[in-house]
Amino acid sequence: MQAIIMAGGMGSRLRPLTNSLPKPLVKIIDKPVMEYVIENLVEGGIKDIAVTVGYKADMIMDYFGDGGQWGAKLSYFVEDVPLGTAGGVKNVKDHIIDDFVVMSADGLCNIDIKEFCNFHHSHTSKVSMAVRYMQDARGFGLVKADEEGVVKAFSEKPKFVVSGYINMGIYAFDKNIMDVIPDGKSDFSYDIFPKLLGDIRVFKPDCFWSDIGTLPEYYLTNHFVSTHPERFRVSLL
Numbered sequence: 001m002q003a004i005i006m007a008g009g010m011g012s013r014l015r016p017l018t019n020s021l022p023k024p025l026v027k028i029i030d031k032p033v034m035e036y037v038i039e040n041l042v043e044g045g046i047k048d049i050a051v052t053v054g055y056k057a058d059m060i061m062d063y064f065g066d067g068g069q070w071g072a073k074l075s076y077f078v079e080d081v082p083l084g085t086a087g088g089v090k091n092v093k094d095h096i097i098d099d100f101v102v103m104s105a106d107g108l109c110n111i112d113i114k115e116f117c118n119f120h121h122s123h124t125s126k127v128s129m130a131v132r133y134m135q136d137a138r139g140f141g142l143v144k145a146d147e148e149g150v151v152k153a154f155s156e157k158p159k160f161v162v163s164g165y166i167n168m169g170i171y172a173f174d175k176n177i178m179d180v181i182p183d184g185k186s187d188f189s190y191d192i193f194p195k196l197l198g199d200i201r202v203f204k205p206d207c208f209w210s211d212i213g214t215l216p217e218y219y220l221t222n223h224f225v226s227t228h229p230e231r232f233r234v235s236l237l
Helices: 033-043 057-064 084-090 113-121 175-179 188-196 215-227
Strands: 002-007 048-053 073-078 100-104 127-134 141-145 151-156 164-173 200-203
Touching: 002 033, 002 084, 033 057, 033 100, 033 113, 048 057, 057 073, 084 175, 084 188, 100 113, 113 127, 113 164, 113 200, 127 141, 141 200, 151 188, 151 200
Parallel strands: 002 048, 002 100, 048 073, 127 200
Antiparallel strands: 100 164, 127 164, 141 151, 141 164
8 A cells, every 4th residue: 555645735724833834744742743644654554655745845845855764755746736635646646556545744643544454455445435423513524324334425514513424534545546536626525526426435443533723623632642642652751
């Protein structure tokens, strides 16, 4: 398996923290959030990692370099203009030779990568999507699946309070998914996944997840990690 880390966003909702830093470099306790993502992938056996970058790309590339410090091999793909979630993945097509995992560089999650990959390979679906249950799914993509876990419908960012399983933005893809994604700008939630209903299967991990999308969520995430450091390879000494 390979991996793609999406690190091109501006993190506008985290300003002023992201005025001088790209969101992937914003620290959770003692290290940038993207560092946690890389460590988790490497621990799960994935070392060949492509990184899509845009906003303040040089800062990300300067910090992580070739990834050797973390036991990874990083390759960077710069987006001069934003390509969207699916377009950013398609931009990496020449690098992908195997099934692959996609994760966001600006969210904190300790998902078991090996378990996720094993789940993906145990089914024939083109896409495996990590989901989690939320009492209030506003602002997220609501996922509706049947009893076998096959996705049948999406409701993108409901405006009213509704509970259900939401898309965590963590995927495992068959390498041939590149044939489904057009060149140029496109988004998984709006442009690609609606065409793949019946070929997406949900995975429900037992893990912590936060998109640290807002300042309150960012500080709550720091508090959680500070009280559960053993879950995130953090030393408080």
